[in-house]
Amino acid sequence: MSRLETRFAELKAEGRAALVTFVTAGDPGYDASLRVLKGLPAAGADVIELGMPFTDPMADGVAIQLATLRALEAGQTLAKTLQMVREFRVENQATPIVLMGYYNPIHRFGVDKFVAEAKQAGVDGLIIVDLPPEHDAELATPAQAAGIDFIRLTTPTTDDARLPRVLERSTGFVYYVSVAGVTGAGSATTEHVTEAVARLRRHTDLPVSVGFGIRTPEQAAAIARLADGVVVGSALVDKIAHAKDADQAVNDVLSLCSALAEGVRAARK
Amino acid sequence: MSQSQYRPGPDANGLFGSFGGRYVAETLMPLVLDLAREYEAAKADPQFLEELAYFQRDYIGRPNPLYFAERLTEHCGGAKIFFKREELNHTGAHKVNNCIGQVLLARRMGKKRLIAETGAGMHGVATATVAARFGLPCVIYMGATDIERQQANVFRMKLLGAEIVPVTAGTGTLKDAMNEALRDWVTNVEDTFYLIGTVAGPHPYPAMVRDFQSIIGKETRAQLQEKEGRLPDSLVACVGGGSNAMGLFHEFLQEPSVQIIGVEAGGHGVHTDKHAASLNGGVPGVLHGNRTYLLQDNDGQITDAHSISAGLDYPGIGPEHAYLHEVKRVEYVSITDDEALDAFHATCRLEGIIPALESSHALAEAIKRAPNLPKDHLMVICLSGRGDKDMQTVMNHMAAQEKQA
Structure with a gap:
């Protein structure tokens, strides 16, 4: 079983949802970002999404755009992001890591080389925002052949006609983008999420994680009652934006993560 | 020159050789597919072509x-x-050739709002122009650097009733304006038509803009x-x-x-x-x-x-x-x-x-x-x-x- 499968199966047995946390690799700098990454599991993150910075994050809101810029200005590269995963895996073999970002840096790095190095580093899954199933042959197929899950985004605009196409080759989990918009935008209603998750469950047995616009432990708890996973990104990244130095950035991200984890763990009690 | 190798494109996936395609977020995919279908239908509709010819002649002033x-x-x-x-x-400029075509398509698709990116401002002006002509609200994304060096066009767009949104991300030029327009589109998928000004973007835009x-x-x-x-x-x-x-x-x-x-x-x-x-x-x-x-x-x-x-x-x-x-x-x-x-x-x-x-x-x-x-x-x-x-x-x-x- 893959790390993602194992993790979602364990949590299902525990009767609770996963807390999936997003941070941008290299934000605000390599060392502080690695401290965040290493600290997240103890702070209650069940799955980690690690953003691969790209100059043109078309589907991201201001918070993640700024995180990307901070990381790039601090010298982050795709090679360094893979190195961060390697360093994380020295201490942690259990927490799945999903790399999230845009295709161009991988295209430039070379798909075969990337897939091989990502697997070796201990990457469990990929979410590539601008690679719809129509372009599966480019990265999804070689990644899955190497044992890396390819996680698809489904959205409010993914209708019943298109959904099977999107889910067909999905592995790991399904990410439901609950709001048509960029990351960090407004949040969806409970009714909308309930209905959307039910619709996805009719089409797939994969765990369903819900993201976009979830910022507080209360919101996380509300989603944790409905879905298999709760994704929080912009709110964590904002803590780095507002910190006065790297130490505060690390502490504030991990404190918010702990609070979110409490929300998720208490949700179904 | 090796004309023998040239094949008119794109193929069904929007590819010209290995270039083109549809590298967009899933939120946009249904729209992009819908747009391709609507454009194919419009291209084959004599009424659409007649309307296009009318505006090319009497509004743009063609042939030049x-x-x-x-x-x-x-x-x-x-x-x-x-x-x-x-x-x-x-x-x-030539920009209006494309804008007339796309606004007619937007109207055919029942879209209520136009967005566009612009660099020099010519595409922004042409978009603002057709938006005014067809009574549609319109938002133009323009890099802050470009706003600075193209004041006259900024004023023209305002006169035509467009809302100009300055984009300060990156270098504040065309690429950044396009990112911001894509963010708007992904947020307002239901009612908004993205009027791309050049032969780029996801399929069908490169072929459609070329055709217009x-x-x-x-x-x-x-x-x-x-x-x-x-x-x-x-x-x-x-x-x-x-x-x-x-x-x-x-x-x-x-x-x-x-x-x-x-x-x-x-x-x-x-x-x-x-x-x-x-x-x-x-x-x-x-x-x-x-x-x-x-x-x-x-x-x-x-x-x-x-x-x-x-x-x-x-x-x-x-x-x-x-x-x-x-x-x-x-x-x-x-x-x-x-x-x-x-x-x-x-x-x-x-x-x-x-x-x-x-x-x-x-x-x-x-x-x-x-x-x-x-x-x-x-x-x-x-x-x-x-x-x-x-x-x-x-x-x-x-x-x-x-x-x-």
């Missing part, structure tokens, strides 16, 4: 002339040079046939995203005798880090929905383009151009800021026409080539836009030169 540039021809002393006068269109611009080449063929009784020997057009160039070239791609030259913005020179020549100084990658040549670093981060002309200041190029470059059907060269400015002044003085700085790149390449060509060589330059919008840029440049002298 194919003008024999007699004094420029004498000055160069070689090839016989013609200007395709796109700058005489309503709004002063291809009237440039169709008219050119007929007009030259009437004047000279034959095909042109060469075509020259500037290429940023490349819509005026595709518009002129497309009609002639399968004519092996026609030599075709695309001119990229060389900025301070392609050997420096200040240019916008994606084909001559970039490598293939994926940005803004398509695979094409991009200016990027070794980590796949997009680097900043530079050109004196805001309309060419983009680190990518339309995917069909990338394909035509690879199969060597079109020759892509570059012209520096200084060469473009010299051609700008020459055209003002010799022909009484103030060309856009974008078009001045094509003029500069023509002025380089014409003297070495025989007098019966027929060369057509796409005069894609007029230069009124560039007065401030040219004034600043002339003032800086006087200071240096």
Whole structure:
């Protein structure tokens, strides 16, 4: 079983949802970002999404755009992001890591080389925002052949006609983008999420994680009652934006993560 | 030239060879697929085509002339040079050809709101114009740097009722404006039509924009046939995203005798880090929905383009151009800021026409080539836009030169 499968199966047995946390690799700098990454599991993150910075994050809101810029200005590269995963895996073999970002840096790095190095580093899954199933042959197929899950985004605009196409080759989990918009935008209603998750469950047995616009432990708890996973990104990244130095950035991200984890763990009690 | 390798595209997946495609977020996929279906239907609908023809004639003012540039021809002393006068269109550039087509499609699809990105502001003005004509609200994303250097066009858009949103991310130029327009689109998918201004973006945009611009080449063929009784020997057009160039070239791609030259913005020179020549100084990658040549670093981060002309200041190029470059059907060269400015002044003085700085790149390449060509060589330059919008840029440049002298 893959790390993602194992993790979602364990949590299902525990009767609770996963807390999936997003941070941008290299934000605000390599060392502080690695401290965040290493600290997240103890702070209650069940799955980690690690953003691969790209100059043109078309589907991201201001918070993640700024995180990307901070990381790039601090010298982050795709090679360094893979190195961060390697360093994380020295201490942690259990927490799945999903790399999230845009295709161009991988295209430039070379798909075969990337897939091989990502697997070796201990990457469990990929979410590539601008690679719809129509372009599966480019990265999804070689990644899955190497044992890396390819996680698809489904959205409010993914209708019943298109959904099977999107889910067909999905592995790991399904990410439901609950709001048509960029990351960090407004949040969806409970009714909308309930209905959307039910619709996805009719089409797939994969765990369903819900993201976009979830910022507080209360919101996380509300989603944790409905879905298999709760994704929080912009709110964590904002803590780095507002910190006065790297130490505060690390502490504030991990404190918010702990609070979110409490929300998720208490949700179904 | 190896015309045998050229195949008209794109295929069903929007690919020209290995370029193009649909590299967009899932939220946009259903829309992009829907747009492709609607466009195919519209293209085959005589009523749509009739309406398009009506607005091309009575609103844009087509056909515009194919003008024999007699004094420029004498000055160069070689090839016989013609200007395709796109700058005489309503709004002063070729951009409106595409905007009319897309707004008719938007209306057909029942969309209630238009958004667009703009660099030099010509596409923004053309979009604001058709939005006013069809009574649709319109939001134009424009880089803060471009707003600064294109004040006249900003004011024109405001007069036409558009809302201008300044984009400060990145270098505040066309690429950043396009990112922001895509963010708007992903947020307002239900009611919004994204009116892309060039032959780039996800399929069907590159093919659709090319089709709406291809009237440039169709008219050119007929007009030259009437004047000279034959095909042109060469075509020259500037290429940023490349819509005026595709518009002129497309009609002639399968004519092996026609030599075709695309001119990229060389900025301070392609050997420096200040240019916008994606084909001559970039490598293939994926940005803004398509695979094409991009200016990027070794980590796949997009680097900043530079050109004196805001309309060419983009680190990518339309995917069909990338394909035509690879199969060597079109020759892509570059012209520096200084060469473009010299051609700008020459055209003002010799022909009484103030060309856009974008078009001045094509003029500069023509002025380089014409003297070495025989007098019966027929060369057509796409005069894609007029230069009124560039007065401030040219004034600043002339003032800086006087200071240096």
